Amino acid sequence: MEVTNRYKTTKTHIDGAPKESHFELKTEALALSVEPGSNFVIVKNLYVSIDPYQINRMKSQSSSQKSIGFAFGIAPSEVIDTYGVAKVVASGNPKFEKDDLVVGLITWGEYSVLKEGIILNKLDPMGFPLTYHVGILGFSGLAAYGGFFEVCKPKKGEKVFVSAASGSVGKMVGQYAKQLGCYVVGCAGTKQKNCLKRSLDLMMHSTTEKKQICSQHCKDGIDIYFDNVGGEMLEAAVDNVNTFGRIAVCGVIAEYTDAGKRAAPDMLNVVYKRIRIQGYLATDYLNMYADFISTTSDHLRTGNMQALEDITSGVENIPSAFIGLFRDDNIGKKIVKLVDE
Amino acid sequence: MEVTNRYKTTKTHIDGAPKESHFELKTEALALSVEPGSNFVIVKNLYVSIDPYQINRMKSQSSSQKSIGFAFGIAPSEVIDTYGVAKVVASGNPKFEKDDLVVGLITWGEYSVLKEGIILNKLDPMGFPLTYHVGILGFSGLAAYGGFFEVCKPKKGEKVFVSAASGSVGKMVGQYAKQLGCYVVGCAGTKQKNCLKRSLDLMMHSTTEKKQICSQHCKDGIDIYFDNVGGEMLEAAVDNVNTFGRIAVCGVIAEYTDAGKRAAPDMLNVVYKRIRIQGYLATDYLNMYADFISTTSDHLRTGNMQALEDITSGVENIPSAFIGLFRDDNIGKKIVKLVDE
Known part of the structure; x- marks a missing residue:
């Protein structure tokens, strides 16, 4: 045929x-x-x-x-x-x-x-x-699972900030973080924000003046920044990350289509607050695939997570x-x- | 009295x-x-x-x-x-x-x-x-020891790039790296460079066009960048770091006296090469103080390290x-x- x-x-x-x-x-x-x-x-x-x-x-x-x-x-x-x-x-x-x-x-x-x-x-x-x-049970999910649990090493009660929080990866990170008992602030566009505001502790609009976003909405600082966007949002996050904070760099969508646009995070903050900025790829965590599927499918079945x-x-x-x-x-x-x- | x-x-x-x-x-x-x-x-x-x-x-x-x-x-x-x-x-x-x-x-x-x-x-x-x-046996030494061994996690044979390689911390990192069997490229000013050129594998002048420095002198890339300066040197290093490379940010002297000057490292490289950028302070490694003193004083006595x-x-x-x-x-x-x- x-x-x-x-x-x-x-x-x-x-x-x-x-x-x-x-x-x-x-x-x-x-x-x-x-x-x-x-x-x-x-x-x-x-x-x-x-x-x-x-x-x-x-x-x-x-x-x-x-x-x-x-x-x-x-x-x-x-x-x-x-x-x-x-x-x-x-x-x-x-x-x-x-x-x-x-x-x-x-x-x-x-x-x-x-x-x-x-x-x-x-x-x-x-x-x-x-x-x-x-x-949610594919590579986007694995990127969220490996990045959040292995790169960020989160603990219950920590303050987590997620950019592109309605995206394929960001949406899952927010849910994993909530399940773990973190306080979660997400950032997304206007229409995305409205769809998500019940699922996280706080949603904000990503085109708000970025330098103010974190300081206004993450008053106790950020322990973990899960970065999907790079650019000014990364700079704003570094300014507001707490001591020994972790930044997982999953994506840099703000810089993909404009090679001239670059985040210039304050490296003095990186030193004094001992910030760890770590890039990674979903494929680095293939060894966690079985755990990821088991955990995530359980959350989906119990209704603790939604696609x-x-x-x-x-x-x-x-x-x-x-x-x-x-x-x-x-x-x-x-x-x-x-x-x- | x-x-x-x-x-x-x-x-x-x-x-x-x-x-x-x-x-x-x-x-x-x-x-x-x-x-x-x-x-x-x-x-x-x-x-x-x-x-x-x-x-x-x-x-x-x-x-x-x-x-x-x-x-x-x-x-x-x-x-x-x-x-x-x-x-x-x-x-x-x-x-x-x-x-x-x-x-x-x-x-x-x-x-x-x-x-x-x-x-x-x-x-x-x-x-x-x-x-x-x-x-060398004080806080500068501890900053070098903790930063190199704990933050960078070096392995024998890895390629190490050190900025401000003649400085209090950089000079020691270069020597620790040589003792471990790493290939070490240092970067310093003209007069500093001349004083150091026998102790590392390669010394270069830090005001050479920075974007070219690493690619010319670190042809096989950099596994570890020990950063004392920030600025353009950090950008150049990120461009030349190998997959799973580590960057210890010990100091940012290029940015201390000019708040407007900031490194804008290519975050796409950070993601795709899974680079880890980690700030730290010497005091984070006080628990290693006895090891540091013992190791370093042995090296000094045997002539393997010089102040x-x-x-x-x-x-x-x-x-x-x-x-x-x-x-x-x-x-x-x-x-x-x-x-x-």
């Missing part, structure tokens, strides 16, 4: 904010069969994760030969890999059979042809919606979903649904 | 670079006696440590009520406390007797009147010059010694000798 696979690629490298004109829809004829023993797997993509870090892979300084964290650069016209959930349609790999649900690195398209060696695992939905396995998802449909809408991340359009984990299940 | 004690104070708060006119010499009549049981100790100061961080205590935002790390602000006209070595001339404290050598927090003066509760200990010189106990000291004489010269720290005048640990031993 042969299908027409539609997928999205970049037309050029992207060095500033992404625009629709940077992307194009391609089509290819794809035979849904693989040679036995080839180890190739063809999957039909169901849901793909839309993540800000992908912009860094699209920059002209990136190349498909150069590793950027756990991934490589994305060259124009290349298939774009992304985390997601799919269904196997043909398998030359004995680990997978037709109709298996899988989760791992698929593509910005309707079908993915996957070589051996990439991250791909059979998926047991455990009674949860498949989208949960893209976000917040923002789902768009159709391969043609992947670029606009992606572009929206940099415009504060999404409320929660951004996912694109490719086909009806 | 009564003496005239001469001591230096600040006339005003100091917010930029310190100048002679910011300081004044004061004199006071001082009776060299204390009431028994008063717990006061009067010491004759022998050597005082001259340290850049003192400028932060002199700023107008500082006050004697506000803690700055392990110390408090220095108000104009107040006696200025500093680390140093002294001899007891009168003691109301049963822990000390007349003629005891002591080390701890004394003052920018010829005599110090010390209350109970400040850091002060009897000193066994262990056959070393007394100046060693002000610097580098820059000694000026006379209480009247304390301000110029201090001012010189911000002009790159000193080569090694800056000490002022108050009286002949």
